[in-house]
Amino acid sequence: MRFAVEWNKLFRRFLHRHLAVAGAMLVTGVLLFSVLGPMLVNHEPNTMNIRQALSSPGNEHWLGTDQYGRDTLARLAHGARISLKVGCLATIAAMLAGVFTGALAGYAGSGMDTAIMRFMDALMAFPGILLAIALVGVLGPGLLSLIVAIGIVSTPRFARLMRASVLQKKNLEYVMAARALGKPGWRILISDILPNCMSPLIIQLTLTLPSAILSEAALGFLGLGAPPPAPSWGRMLNEARGFMEISPEQAVIPGAAIFITVLGFNLLGDGLRDVLDPKMVR
Numbered sequence: 001m002r003f004a005v006e007w008n009k010l011f012r013r014f015l016h017r018h019l020a021v022a023g024a025m026l027v028t029g030v031l032l033f034s035v036l037g038p039m040l041v042n043h044e045p046n047t048m049n050i051r052q053a054l055s056s057p058g059n060e061h062w063l064g065t066d067q068y069g070r071d072t073l074a075r076l077a078h079g080a081r082i083s084l085k086v087g088c089l090a091t092i093a094a095m096l097a098g099v100f101t102g103a104l105a106g107y108a109g110s111g112m113d114t115a116i117m118r119f120m121d122a123l124m125a126f127p128g129i130l131l132a133i134a135l136v137g138v139l140g141p142g143l144l145s146l147i148v149a150i151g152i153v154s155t156p157r158f159a160r161l162m163r164a165s166v167l168q169k170k171n172l173e174y175v176m177a178a179r180a181l182g183k184p185g186w187r188i189l190i191s192d193i194l195p196n197c198m199s200p201l202i203i204q205l206t207l208t209l210p211s212a213i214l215s216e217a218a219l220g221f222l223g224l225g226a227p228p229p230a231p232s233w234g235r236m237l238n239e240a241r242g243f244m245e246i247s248p249e250q251a252v253i254p255g256a257a258i259f260i261t262v263l264g265f266n267l268l269g270d271g272l273r274d275v276l277d278p279k280m281v282r
Contacts, residue, residue, distance in 0.1 A: 013275050020271020026264025030257075034084050037077030045074040046229045054247040066236070066250055067243055075231035076257060082226050083233055083261070086146050087213035093151035094212075095205055098158020099194070105159070106166030107189050117163065120156040128153045128211075129218055136224045143226055146219060150212050161204050165197040199276040206269030210262040217258050233258050 014020055049069035057064045063072040105116040135149035178188045219225045220234020233254040240251035
């Protein structure tokens with residue numbers, strides 16, 4: 001009962017953040033578009049028709065066609081699936097790796113803490129996009145390579161956050177009481193400390209996800225994204241570069257999709273931070 005009351009308070013507090021609600025609506029719209037869009041569009045994303053190349057938006061092609069006559073709306077919808085899939089899986093992988101390494105470093109302390117955090121500092125010393133390019137170059141192009149590369153680049157954020165949270169909580173009274181009762185350290189970490197670190201992790205998750213989506217678009221633009229002919233927002237931007245004067249909407253449309261998606265997740269993340277952070281509530 002108390003749990004339901006607390007969630008009800010958080011939900012009402014969230015509804016009072018109008019920008020956060022707007023972000024949630026944008027994110028919901030993008031998710032629905034990625035799920036339902038490919039089923040509602042009558043055209044296949046990779047079907048070419050040179051006779052209709054670079055046609056303007058109309059009844060047959062609502063957002064026009066690209067230089068090969070492929071339907072832009074169909075490619076945009078399928079590209080949304082790729083961007084969200086890579087972004088979500090890379091962020092989840094980064095969170096799992098960061099939570100494990102950060103919790104281990106914070107709870108074990110001493111040499112383990114130093115070794116893990118110096119490795120994370122070394123990862124953060126490289127510009128994120130350059131490190132992702134290097135990792136994709138080593139692993140080879142493909143969705144799995146994208147997920148691994150973006151996940152590795154994003155891991156230090158979660159590791160540092162988790163370490164700070166564990167350091168803050170491992171000497172609190174309820175943790176010391178669990179130790180006094182003879183509870184194993186790994187059980188204390190999993191059952192007593194980690195559940196109390198979820199709020200900052202949720203906030204970091206929503207803030208890292210748009211960065212991962214943006215990284216996927218950047219790698220796709222550089223030709224290191226999903227292998228062709230799979231549609232990708234970044235590849236759509238790259239292919240539209242040479243036709244800006246003839247058909248500028250072919251660059252504006254995927255660019256707007258990336259902008260709306262990143263903006264929605266950022267607004268949602270800021271709203272969740274305001275709702276879940278006790279300092280912000282006060």
